[in-house]
Amino acid sequence: MLDRYTFTVNGEQRDVVAEADTPLLTVLRNTLRLKAAKFGCGTGLCGACFVLVDGYPTPSCDTPVWAAAGKRIVTAEGLSARDAPHPLQQAFLQEQAAQCGYCISGILISAAALLQADPAPDEQAVVTALDRNLCRCGAQGRIVRAVLRAADRQGERR
């Protein structure tokens, strides 16, 4: 049965009409046309679809839309301010921290949540924070370096 659900996405209030059990990922990608979160497995096991739900990295592929109602959703599109990329995005570019890039949106989400909770993580903390995200191309070394670089930049600003 179709129903109306309201939540904020990247700071804007959005109303959508969907079946209660439609995955949040489908709503984000197809209804709201936000393509950063990717479909990878549909069972929350790869991290490609991660978004922040009230600040926590959450697999949007197995989060039904009803469970997102009233929450604050942030996708990788919402990490950068209008004209300033997120320090993570700058660092990922500087480190060329990707191969195919399909996993990157989800990894940025995990990393953004980490830096929010721990502005100066060490390498072990970064690895732990990203352990739910899979990367098949083998770009992990670069990705960890990029997150550490972004943390350093944020630290310098403070």
Add this chain to the structure above:
Amino acid sequence: MNHDVARPAAAGDLPPDLAANPRLASWLTIESGRVLVRVGKVELGQGILTAMAAIAAEELDLPPERIVVVSADTAVSPDEGVTAGSMSVAAAGSALRQACAEARALMLAAAARTAGLDPAGLSVADGVICDAAGQQLTSYWELADQVSLDVDATGEAVPRPSRRPGEGSTSAGTLPRLDLPDKIFGRPRFIHDLELPGMVHGRVIRPAQRGARLVGVPGEPLRGLSGVLGTVCDGSFLGVVAEQEDTAERAARALASAAVWQGAADLPDEQDLPAYLRGQPAETTLVHCVGQGGVGGTEGVRHSATYSRPYLAHASLAPSCGIARWSASGELTVWTHSQGIFGLRRAIAQATSLDVDQIRVRHVEGAGCYGHNAADDAAFDAVLLARSVPDRPVRVQWSRRDELGWAPFGSAMVAEVSATLGGDGRVADWSCQVWSHGHTARPGYAGNPGLLAAADLEKPLDLPASIDPPAGNGGGTSRNAVPGYDFPRQRITAHRLLTMPIRTSALRSLGAHVNVFAIESFMDELAAMAGRDPVEYRLAHLADERARAVLEQAADAASWGGTRSPGRGRGIGYARYKNRSAYCAAVAEVEAVHEVRVRRLVLAVDVGRVIDDDGVRNQIEGGAIQATSWTLKERVRFDRAGITSTDWESYPILRFSEVPRVDVHVLARQHEPSLGAGEAAQGPVAAAIANALFDAIGVRVRDLPLTAEHVVAAMAS
């Protein structure tokens, strides 16, 4: 001055891809302020578009920002076959370099004619052509309308010498990847993100068991679902099309639970794969035979060992996706992340009885594929479903379960190696037999479309046993089965199976992963028998200076002779990919407690001329980490009815916490031809890890993956 000896200098001596597509206009178009470059190779996340832009920019004396690399499209791009085998920089790069050199020469000749000057005295900066005094004469952009590129390449223009100093580890330039900003800012870039006007969504319901026939779909499983545009049932091919993706998904689930299938695949016994592989009918090829007196007859100490790996999945992070649209007049357009858009077009033509000219196939980026995954199959699924809704693009998204269960796999393999050590401890003779399914079933193989769904149609187009690429392309089963060492007597035999209960096709490095794992594990076993150091023992059998250089570099960088941390083992592996491509040596440091962990990998590579230093590093790092994953963890699981490893829990791959530190040393040789980097690390890394494991615990594990289960089994034997 010109130390770039690898250049085709003689007229008519064109790079093969340019000789096959000689019209310059098919490679590049000069417009106002920019140059459009078209190659037939496709972006797979390996950075090829960036490498092509770098080559065009260098050859045309333009900043890279002026270059626009157009995605491959059968309507406009040169046909360069499949993007595979680490051949893109060598094949497309050399063709594009020559085409750009010829375009530049035509531009300079036109400018010189007008000015009454000798073209040799002219120079180009950012597209502006100047005389010897630096006076601006004209520009590419002004000349674009006057100089036709609609002419064939002649081979007369000589590409510019590499402007980067040659020998040693001096790095080449690095151009940031052109595709990464979109991917890092979450902008639509992948085929999965593509939205076409009027697009609808399709799903395919795969058989309950391999090879099963669809008996029927009783009841009305789709009753009550609104937005379903129709089902497609052709023989045992069953699919559904709906306005919304969510509806298509629900409809597919309903159909899957209602559908009745008959007939079961009888898959081999997963627990005894090596025996199965050795027992099947096979095509046997004598790959290599040298030396007087044959092998086995020499005096000395004999040693034999058998190595194996299971089937491996490509396990792309994105399940495959394809989009197709039939026009009402019967023209077909396909959007795909296939590695070979021209081959896919021919295969679709064969399977649909269309003329090739009625089909246009366009490449859109997908996730990394590492070989022949389900990209082509998903495209053909879309073709079959879209026929039911003319003028509407149908997007088919595969599930994770289907991607891990129905895409082709890299073949399971067995390699049996024997050698005789002479009195001096050197290898007096060497023989190897390898058993494997074929390593290619790409669209069009063995004269068949080779598309998964085609085998399920009312008039089925079967999927016969996979074949192997010819020896000239590096072989498949036999890839790297010939050891690169100077052994006086060798006999190498390859057995390609003629049966294929589990579909196999190209996975990064084909047979080289297992063959190098076997050869390099065995070299360690022989070195130990001879009481020699593994690095020194290899060098003693290796005259090729470039081979020696990577081995020595990797060993030095890993402090080979130095003390190891307690509890850790160190091992080395080496190969020259395809015996004629990139040289790679790897040193692994492992720790074995409850499971095997790789802590560090040090690699040294020589890929000839380096186009993009960071691009090479990224490929080698990625290859090394993926090879670590294959070697430690990966194994396609199955029972008699079908594949059972269909999610990330049953088919685990390496996680962040398991990834080793990777150091890559690139020995740039700017005067040598480019050799390609994408697959060089797979075999050496596998062997280095197994050798390091032996060093750590004194147990030789010869069956991949190096799981606790296999370690325990090796201890017991």
